[in-house]
Amino acid sequence: MSDAPGQTLLEALLNSWARNNTILLNLLSSLPEGGLEARAMEGSPSIAELFTHIHYVRLVFVFEDAPEFAREVPMDEWVAERDPGRIAQLLNNSAMAVRDAVKGRIEAGRDMDLHYDHPVLLLQHMLWHEGYHHGQIKLALKLAGRPMTDEEAGPITWGVWMRKK
Numbered sequence: 001m002s003d004a005p006g007q008t009l010l011e012a013l014l015n016s017w018a019r020n021n022t023i024l025l026n027l028l029s030s031l032p033e034g035g036l037e038a039r040a041m042e043g044s045p046s047i048a049e050l051f052t053h054i055h056y057v058r059l060v061f062v063f064e065d066a067p068e069f070a071r072e073v074p075m076d077e078w079v080a081e082r083d084p085g086r087i088a089q090l091l092n093n094s095a096m097a098v099r100d101a102v103k104g105r106i107e108a109g110r111d112m113d114l115h116y117d118h119p120v121l122l123l124q125h126m127l128w129h130e131g132y133h134h135g136q137i138k139l140a141l142k143l144a145g146r147p148m149t150d151e152e153a154g155p156i157t158w159g160v161w162m163r164k165k
Contacts, residue, residue, distance in 0.1 A: 010106055013123060014099055019160050020127055021095040024054070025088055026156035027137060030148065036082060038144035040136060045078055047140055050133050051087045052079040058094035058126060065112035065122060066101035098126055 007015075028051060036048035045053065056077040063070040071093060081087050105112060105119040116122050134157075141148055 010103065013120060014103060016127070017095065017099055017102070017123055020130060021091060023157050023160050024051070024091055024130060024134070026160065027134065028084055028087055028091070030152065030156060031084070031141070032146045035141060035144075035146060036080075036084065036087075038140045038146065040140040040143055044136075044140070046080055047137050048080045048082065048087065049078040050137055050140075052081055052090065053077055054130055054133055055087075055090040055094045057129060058098050061115065061122060061126070062094075062097045062101045064114045065116060066105050066119075067113070069097055069101040069104055071097045098123065 031047065036046060036051075038047050039045065052074075056074055059071055059073045063073050081090075102119045102123050110119075111117065112119055112122060116125070138148055138153070
């Protein structure tokens with residue numbers, strides 16, 4: 001395996017985190033009209049609530065594990081925010097908090113305070129968590145009669161992961 005010119009392992013990990021956030025933002029921006037209100041079933045969270053939950057979880061784990069990088073944690077976890085621009089702003093803010101926490105703790109040689117044996121595990125947990133909800137969002141769209149085709153989803157998701165720089 002060759003390293004990309006000048007790229008460290010930490011930079012590659014942080015790049016994967018940035019790509020993950022880009023994929024979420026791409027998904028958000030590709031929602032059809034009324035897509036934020038879609039739910040997989042009665043009583044399930046709406047797509048808007050899933051996005052705000054992702055933002056909330058990011059901030060809670062940073063607050064608990066690397067409080068020096070914490071941002072203000074919202075009072076409510078499942079918010080039916082109707083403004084995609086506001087959701088994008090929230091996701092960018094919380095993505096930066098996770099990035100800063102992981103990078104800062106690795107560079108300082110410090111463990112996380114509560115949950116993880118290593119700062120990279122916070123990043124990996126967030127990737128897994130968000131991939132899970134990404135699938136729920138696509139399922140909710142499908143069940144609402146507004147499926148995202150593979151041709152639509154591929155370039156804004158898998159294409160982001162697999163792109164060489």
